[in-house]
Structure formats: C-alpha cells, structure tokens
Amino acid sequence: MRDSFIKSLIDIAKKDKDLVLLTGDLGFGIFEDFENMFPGQYYNVGVAEQNMTSIASGLALEGKKVFTYSLANFPTLRCLEQIRNDACYHNLNVNIVASGGGFSYGQLGMSHHATEDISIMRALPNVKLVVPSSPWEAENATKELYKSEGVGYLRIDKTNGVQEKPSQPFKIGESISIQSGNDVCFIACGGIINEVVDSAKSLKRVGISSEIISMHTIKPLDVNILTKVSGKYKLVVSVEEGNVIGGLGSAISEFCMESGHIPPKFMKIGLKDIYSSIVGDQAYLRAKYQMDAKYITEAVLEKLAT
C-alpha cells in the first residue's frame, strides 16, 4: 500500500509543481525517488509533527497541495490540535498520511500501535478519512484526496489487503463490493479485510454465504450501501483494526440507528477499548486481540446461533 501511495504521489508531482510532500523524518529509503525528481517539493521537517502540520497549513494557505507523512500515531495524535485549528478549521488542502495503521508495527510496542486514530480523526469536521483495503485503493485514494478540498487522512497499513482490481471506479465515499453473498455482510476497512476474506471462506464451508464490502472511506460514509444491506442479511459485521469505539463500526451503527435501517443483527470486530500491551507481528496481534479470521468466524457463528 505504501508503495502505491508513493507511486501515485510521483504521478501527481510530475504534473503539478504545487504538490509538496513533508515527512516527519520517517520514510528512510522510500522517498529517494520523489526527492531526486522533485527536490523543491520535498521537505524533511525533522522529528516535529506539530510543526510539520502547521507548515503544511501555511503552505496550503499559499496555494500548495500538501501531503504530510509519518508513522502510526505521530502525524495525527501528536499534532491533533494543529490538524484541528490550522488545517481543518481553515479547510486547507492538507492530506495526512499515516503509514503503519493498526498493528502494522506490532513488535514496536503500544506507542506504535495506531488504534484510536480512526475514531479521533473521524470526529473532526472537514476531514475525509480513507482507510484503503488494497494497494489499488491506496493509489486512487491518494489521487482523489489530492484533488479534493479540505483535509484528508489516509491510513495505510503493512498488509496489502485484497489484490484484485474491482470493475468499478474509485470514488471517495463510495464503498466497493469485494464479493457477493446471502447470509452475512462484512463491512471492513484496511488490510484486515484479508482476515474477512479468510473468514468468509471458512463460513462458506459450513454453508454460510457472505458479502464483503470494502468501506474504504469512513468519512463521508457510504450510507447508500448501508440502506441496501441492512434489510438483506441476517447479520452485518464491521471489521476494523482499531478501537471499536468511534471508528467504522460506530459510524455504521450511528447511521443505522438514526435512519431506522437496522439490520436484524449487528456486530463490531475490532480492539475492545483497551491498549495493546502485548507485542508481536500483525497477524499475531490480530489473533491475540480477537480480530483474526478464526475469531471472526467463531464470533459470526455464535452470533447467528443466538
């Protein structure tokens, strides 16, 4: 996903000298091509995320289209007020890219587990929040966020998610159907969609058919698809690699409750409002914190049986 983002950014920079990429001293070995090709459009601001975000806002006030880049929680939580007051309140074309969503850097410990960023960024007005579920989505989200007014948040993770390019075009706020089904509807974002695909295979072996939707944009949420699926399936399941409070699952349930499009059963898969103190690789931590394919399958079967 990260490579797709950078490829996309290089494509944009070839056509637009007003694109500026800022990094908070992270991205060793991955920005060299960009820096060499567009030396006046790349700045390493140092380990200074507050300043990076304000600099980005200042550049955008003068007409630049800016991407800021860092890992995990650094470009979001560390500089949240700069995002809110400087970038969002002034509705600037500042796009924040966090590499290492969820447990991507699982072995590095809790500081590097991005598990509340979706919830917190979602609460800010003027933000478009994209959590791509494939490299193709990451590539296209980069282009779309660059073109759109206001602040973008692009959260990418180490797992690449689904690989097949869908037939429909990518649009911010329009979900993508990965596979169709009849019994259960999974709505997922991010690379963790892999776990959903695996879970759907397991469920199929016991006669349960699943639709899988990539809800790559958490904000604005694709409410049209929710109105369609809420009455069609026995169970709707949200899956995200982050806290279940305030994220994708919350966004779905808020819409369903308010609109009255309430599915017969609903379940949120994600981190259960705790800090992840155990370390391990991404697959290990997904299992440990009950969001891997095995857990999802068991949880779905239990939910369907109750």
Place this chain on the structure above:
Amino acid sequence: MKKNINELIHLANKLRKHAVQMTSSGSSSHVGSILSIADILAVLYGSILKFKVKNPSWPNRDRFILSKGHAGAGVYAVLAESGFFSVDILKTHYQNGSDLSGHVSHKGIPGVEFSTGSLGHGLPVITGMALAAKINNQKHRYFVLMSDGECNEGSNWEAIMFAAHHNLNNLIAVVDRNMLQSIYSTEETVKLEPFSEKWRSFGWEVEEVDGHSCQDLFNSLSKGRQNSDKPLCIIAKTIKGKGVSFMENNILWHYRSPKGDEFNEAMKELDN
C-alpha cells in the same frame, strides 16, 4: 497611504480606546494584552504592511498573523481603522451571534489572515507560508506577532529551528516582551531569559526595541532583509496594560473587564 510617526502614535491611541471600549462593552478579558501591542499593530498596519482594503486576498500583500490570538480585539480595531470594515462593527465584539470572537478569527472578517487562539500556532503556520513564498520566488513579507508567554510552547521552537534552517529571511517574528503571562511573570513561570540569546543561538537575527516607540518599531520593521539569509526576531519590550496607569504591569487586567469608574478613568487617561 503610509502614516508618519505622529499619525502612528495617534492610531495607537485610537486602538487603545477601542480596546478599552470593546472589552468593557463585551465584558471580555485581555485588555492588558491588547494595550501591550497597540503601538506594534499601529506601526505594522499604518506604515509597514502592504495590503489593499478593497482586495484583502491581493496576492502580493504582506501577510500578518496575530499568534497571541487573545488580543484579537486589537486586530479587529486596527483592521477597522485601516478601512477593511466599518468601525461600528467593533461594537459587536464578544456579543451573541458576532463574528468578532475573543480570539481572532478569519471567518467573516476581511483582512484576518489566519485564526488563532491556542498558543504556539502562529509562528509555525506563517513559517509554512514564508516557505511557500520562497518556493514561488515571491517578494512579499511575513510577519507574526507573538506573546512572550507563548514561547513556552515547544511548537514555536520547532518552527524557529526550521525557519533558520531554510534561511527564511522573508519572515519577521515580533515578540511582545511584556514579561507577564497568565499567573506570574515569565521569569517566575518558566524563565525565558536569556531570551535574545536563545533566538540568536537558533539561527535568527535578533533586535531588541522599545515596543512603545513607534519610531523604533518603524526603524526595525522597515529594514530590508535582502542582504540577510536569516529570519528576524524583534523583541519588543513592552508594558502590559500600557497607556492606562492602573492597568500597567498588573496581571489582573489579563482577565478583568473595565467597568464603571474604571472604564471612565481609563478613557480619560487615553484622552489626555
């Protein structure tokens, strides 16, 4: 039309009267902070900044951000006196439904470049703006007015390092060095001294001026920067509450709104 020194002094006095009136009728805080920077605002808007009141977003204008947003009433007053909008609008400051918030906001107010209120934002943002001008090879200048207390904020020092590293000689930071912050003096809170040396060691040129001398402020603010490769910090030595004897150097007037006899006495002093 640029004002002469006497006209700048007269403008500063007008701003002080507006400050007392606005904070009185709005029952709002920070009159001392506004009085502290009245001369700096008068010199900037009266003789330094290039702008067009009929076209506030004129691309070649000089940019100004008030980073100590709590003194926003001073900016509203100087914009009104400069012709961006009617002086009558100042009466709405702090009132229900008004655009003129206690901390300076750009929404609905022509001439305000950027909204502030939380400290430590103005300098980093204008640093990004100044960088854009360098990238675009533009010649206008970038001014930010900060409080001394807000130099507690680490975000400022991130920007101070960045601006020097990138040789942003189009950037001028004016610090309102009145020595008082929210509860105690700056030196009792977390000491800033040796303040000039700090900025200088971070790679800036530093000038210390009398922040209530329009002539000194004009001399420092009008200097050409083309022969320097450094950003400039002007440490303006000021008195919080300047111009109203009982408000001077009294932290109470960071919060208190002048009412009744206090209001009358303040206006009387400013009329003399």
